[in-house]
Amino acid sequence: MNESLRALRFIYGYPLRYRREIITATVVMFLGLLGNIAVPLLMRSAIDIGVLGGESSSLLTTSLGVLAAGVVTTALLHFGKRMRFSVASKAVNDLREDLFRKLVHLGPADVAEASGGRALTRLISDAVAVRGLTNGGLLELLNQVLVTLAMLITALIIDARTTLLALIPLVFVAIGNFTVQLRLQRAFIELKGQFTKLLAGVGESLANINVVKSYGRETDASDRLNKVNEAHSARDGQMKRTYSRWEAALNVIGGLPTPIALWAGGNAVLAGTSTVGDLVAVVALVMMFQMSIHMLAMHTNGAFRSVVTAQRLLRIIDAPSVLSTREGSEEVPTLGALHATGIDVDIAGRRILDKVDFHVKAGETVALTGPTGSGKSTLLHVLARLRDPDSGTVTYDGADARSYAPSALRRRIVCLPQRQWIFEGTLEDNVRFARPEATRAETADAVEAAGLSHIPLDRRFGASTLDLSAGERQRIGLARVLLVDPEILLLDNPTANLDAETEAELLETVLRVRRGRTLIIASQQAAVSSYVDRTVSLASRESSVDVTATLAGATTLEGGKES
Incomplete structure (x- = not known):
C-alpha cells in the first residue's frame, strides 16, 4: 500500500x-x-x-x-x-x-x-x-x-x-x-x-x-x-x-x-x-x-x-546513477597523468573490474588489451568519469576525479566510443555537436586533420546513414575530439570492423594529431601495440577466476594489479 x-x-x-x-x-x-x-x-x-x-x-x-x-x-x-x-x-x-x-x-x-x-x-x-x-x-x-x-x-x-x-x-x-x-x-x-x-x-x-x-x-x-x-x-x-x-x-x-x-x-x-x-x-x-x-x-x-x-x-x-551526486569544481587544470587504484565495478550483479590498478604518465601512449568481457570499456568509462567505481579511486595529476564536475571534465578528457553516432544533418552539424560554439573555420580544420577533407562540410547525412564507411565514421568521431581538443584521449576499440589498411591509416592519423596528449587505446587488435609506448593487458573474470591474456612484451594486470 x-x-x-x-x-x-x-x-x-x-x-x-x-x-x-x-x-x-x-x-x-x-x-x-x-x-x-x-x-x-x-x-x-x-x-x-x-x-x-x-x-x-x-x-x-x-x-x-x-x-x-x-x-x-x-x-x-x-x-x-x-x-x-x-x-x-x-x-x-x-x-x-x-x-x-x-x-x-x-x-x-x-x-x-x-x-x-x-x-x-x-x-x-x-x-x-x-x-x-x-x-x-x-x-x-x-x-x-x-x-x-x-x-x-x-x-x-x-x-x-x-x-x-x-x-x-x-x-x-x-x-x-x-x-x-x-x-x-x-x-x-x-x-x-x-x-x-x-x-x-x-x-x-x-x-x-x-x-x-x-x-x-x-x-x-x-x-x-x-x-x-x-x-x-x-x-x-x-x-x-x-x-x-x-x-x-x-x-x-x-x-x-x-x-x-x-x-x-x-x-x-x-x-x-x-x-x-x-x-x-x-x-x-x-x-x-x-x-x-x-x-x-x-x-x-x-x-x-x-x-x-x-x-x-x-x-x-529510483535506479542509482553511475555518477556520485556530489558537485565538483568547474575549474579543471590541465590534465595529463592518470592513476586508478583498487577499482571495483559491479554491473547487473557481476563483478567486471576487481581491484584494478592502472597508471599512465602524462603524454604517454598506452594500449589496453584483453579478451571480450575483460572490462576494457568499463575501465575507460571509469577513467573518463563517465561512471564512478563502486570502490577505489581515480586521480588526475594527483587530484581525485570526483573533485571535479563531470561537465567540466568533458572539455579535458574525452572517451571516444566504438560506434560513432551520426545524426541527420550536415557533416559540419555532426562534428560541431561536440562543441556547438566552434566556428566554421575551426570545424573545417578538425575535419581536415581527421582525414575527411574529401567530404564537403555541407554534405547531408540521414540518421544512422549507411553511405559512410566504418573508417569514415571513426574519423567523424576523431574530428569531434579534435574540435574539443582535450588533454586526455581515450579510444574504445576504434579499429573494430576495419580492414588492416584502414586500421593502419586511422591509427597513423590518431598519432599524427595527438599533439602530446595522453592517449589510451582499448583494443583487441594486436597491431595496435606497435603504435604505442606501452601495452597493458587486462585479465578476464569468468566464474570468479582471473584469466590473464598475455602479449609479448606487454604489461599484464594479474588479479587486477599491474605487473
Missing part, C-alpha cells in the same frame, strides 16, 4: 507542478458537472408550477433556465478541459525530460528498463499515460465523487425514501467494480510487460536488420515477434472479456435503480406524499447517479492503472 501511495504521489507530482492551473481547471469542471443538477430541479418546477399549476409564464422561464444551464455547463466543461489539456502536455514533457536525464546517467547494463525498446516504452507509452491521468484519474475521480454526493443529497432532500430504495442495487455495483479493478490490476501489469517486450523486440530487430538479412532469418525474426504479439493480444483479449462479463452483470444490477425509483416514487405520488415534479426530478437524478457510478468505475480503473505505470517509471527514477 505504501508503495502504491508513493507511486501515485510521484506520477501526480507532474500535473501538480502546475497547481494553480490544475486546481482552477478542476473547480471549473466541478461547477460544470454541478450545473447538470439544475436541470432536474428546473424540470420539477416546470411540472409542479407550470403544468399542474397552470402558469404558462413559469414554463417559459424554466425552459429558458434549462437552456441557460446547458450552455453554462458546456462552456465550463470546455474551458476546464482546455486548461487540463494544456497542463497534461506540460506534465508529459516534464516527465520525459526527467526520464531522459536519468537515462543518460545510466548504462544499459545497470538497469534493464534503460535499454532499447524498454526505455522507448517508458518515454512514449508510459509517459503519455500522464496525459490520461491529468485529464481523468484521481483528479476527475475527486470531481465525480463530489458531484455524486451533491446528486445524492439533492435527491434525498426531494424524496428520501424513494432515493434510498433506488440506491440499494448501486451499493453492490460499487463493491463489484472495486473488486474487478483489483483483480484486473495484475493482468494489466502483465500486459504492460508484454507490450514492452514487443516494442523492445521490434526496435532491436530494426536496428539490426542487416544482421537478420545476412543470415536469411527474416522469417524467424518475424515469427519471434509474432509470438510475443499473439501472447500480448491473447492476454489483452482475455482481460477485456473478463471485464466485459463483469460489466454486463453489473450493468444489469445497475439498471435496477430507475424502475425502483419509478415504482416507489409513483406510489408516493398516489399516496399524496410527493408531487409529480418530485417524481420526475428524483428519477432524473437517479439516472444521473447511475451514470456517475459508471464514471466513478472508469476513473477508479484509471487510478489503478496509474499505480502500475508509476511503478514502472520509478524503476528508472
Whole structure:
C-alpha cells in the first residue's frame, strides 16, 4: 500500500507542478458537472408550477433556465478541459525530460528498463499515460465523487425514501467494480510487460536488420515477434472479456435503480406524499447517479492503472546513477597523468573490474588489451568519469576525479566510443555537436586533420546513414575530439570492423594529431601495440577466476594489479 501511495504521489507530482492551473481547471469542471443538477430541479418546477399549476409564464422561464444551464455547463466543461489539456502536455514533457536525464546517467547494463525498446516504452507509452491521468484519474475521480454526493443529497432532500430504495442495487455495483479493478490490476501489469517486450523486440530487430538479412532469418525474426504479439493480444483479449462479463452483470444490477425509483416514487405520488415534479426530478437524478457510478468505475480503473505505470517509471527514477551526486569544481587544470587504484565495478550483479590498478604518465601512449568481457570499456568509462567505481579511486595529476564536475571534465578528457553516432544533418552539424560554439573555420580544420577533407562540410547525412564507411565514421568521431581538443584521449576499440589498411591509416592519423596528449587505446587488435609506448593487458573474470591474456612484451594486470 505504501508503495502504491508513493507511486501515485510521484506520477501526480507532474500535473501538480502546475497547481494553480490544475486546481482552477478542476473547480471549473466541478461547477460544470454541478450545473447538470439544475436541470432536474428546473424540470420539477416546470411540472409542479407550470403544468399542474397552470402558469404558462413559469414554463417559459424554466425552459429558458434549462437552456441557460446547458450552455453554462458546456462552456465550463470546455474551458476546464482546455486548461487540463494544456497542463497534461506540460506534465508529459516534464516527465520525459526527467526520464531522459536519468537515462543518460545510466548504462544499459545497470538497469534493464534503460535499454532499447524498454526505455522507448517508458518515454512514449508510459509517459503519455500522464496525459490520461491529468485529464481523468484521481483528479476527475475527486470531481465525480463530489458531484455524486451533491446528486445524492439533492435527491434525498426531494424524496428520501424513494432515493434510498433506488440506491440499494448501486451499493453492490460499487463493491463489484472495486473488486474487478483489483483483480484486473495484475493482468494489466502483465500486459504492460508484454507490450514492452514487443516494442523492445521490434526496435532491436530494426536496428539490426542487416544482421537478420545476412543470415536469411527474416522469417524467424518475424515469427519471434509474432509470438510475443499473439501472447500480448491473447492476454489483452482475455482481460477485456473478463471485464466485459463483469460489466454486463453489473450493468444489469445497475439498471435496477430507475424502475425502483419509478415504482416507489409513483406510489408516493398516489399516496399524496410527493408531487409529480418530485417524481420526475428524483428519477432524473437517479439516472444521473447511475451514470456517475459508471464514471466513478472508469476513473477508479484509471487510478489503478496509474499505480502500475508509476511503478514502472520509478524503476528508472529510483535506479542509482553511475555518477556520485556530489558537485565538483568547474575549474579543471590541465590534465595529463592518470592513476586508478583498487577499482571495483559491479554491473547487473557481476563483478567486471576487481581491484584494478592502472597508471599512465602524462603524454604517454598506452594500449589496453584483453579478451571480450575483460572490462576494457568499463575501465575507460571509469577513467573518463563517465561512471564512478563502486570502490577505489581515480586521480588526475594527483587530484581525485570526483573533485571535479563531470561537465567540466568533458572539455579535458574525452572517451571516444566504438560506434560513432551520426545524426541527420550536415557533416559540419555532426562534428560541431561536440562543441556547438566552434566556428566554421575551426570545424573545417578538425575535419581536415581527421582525414575527411574529401567530404564537403555541407554534405547531408540521414540518421544512422549507411553511405559512410566504418573508417569514415571513426574519423567523424576523431574530428569531434579534435574540435574539443582535450588533454586526455581515450579510444574504445576504434579499429573494430576495419580492414588492416584502414586500421593502419586511422591509427597513423590518431598519432599524427595527438599533439602530446595522453592517449589510451582499448583494443583487441594486436597491431595496435606497435603504435604505442606501452601495452597493458587486462585479465578476464569468468566464474570468479582471473584469466590473464598475455602479449609479448606487454604489461599484464594479474588479479587486477599491474605487473
